[in-house]
Amino acid sequence: MLVLPAEHRLRRREDFARAVRRGRRAGRPLLVVHLNSGGDPHAAGEGASPPRAGFVVSRAVGPAVARNLVKRRLRHLLRDRLDQLPAGSLVVVRALPGAAEAGYDRLRDDLDAALGRLLGRAPR
Structure with a gap:
């Protein structure tokens, strides 16, 4: 099974809030990507920490089966x-x-376009 490695997962509410509130945002028709490239203050002495990602898929997306499918695809x-x-x-x-x-x-395509915009690259 292909999953997001544990060291790359966002789990804490504070980390989600920091990415959403202090990060930059790029919206697309199917998704919105928030990126905070400020680093992790909890990993100050450990060197460079890996990038971490989290997903928000609300009930507005659909029933549980549809939400889980969207989450798996995005991961x-x-x-x-x-x-x-x-x-x-x-x-x-x-x-x-x-x-x-x-x-x-x-x-x-939407994820690539949003990440490209946030990272300063032209879309593929």
Whole structure:
């Protein structure tokens, strides 16, 4: 099973809040990506901490089966893009209601466009 490695997962409410409130945001039709590349203050003496990501998929997206499918797709997509993120960055991907009906390719395109905008790259 392909999952996001444990060291790359956001778990604490404070980390989600820091990424959303203090990070930059890029919106797309299916999702909104928040990126705080300020680093993790809890890992000050440990060197560069890995980028960490979290996902917000609310009930507005659909029933539990649809929400879980969207989360799995987003985790898989972001796992393949972790090497593009700055060390210590926090990323929160919030799925919008249309994400449940969208296919894998549309989610990928929206995620790539949002990350490209946040990281200062032209979209692929």
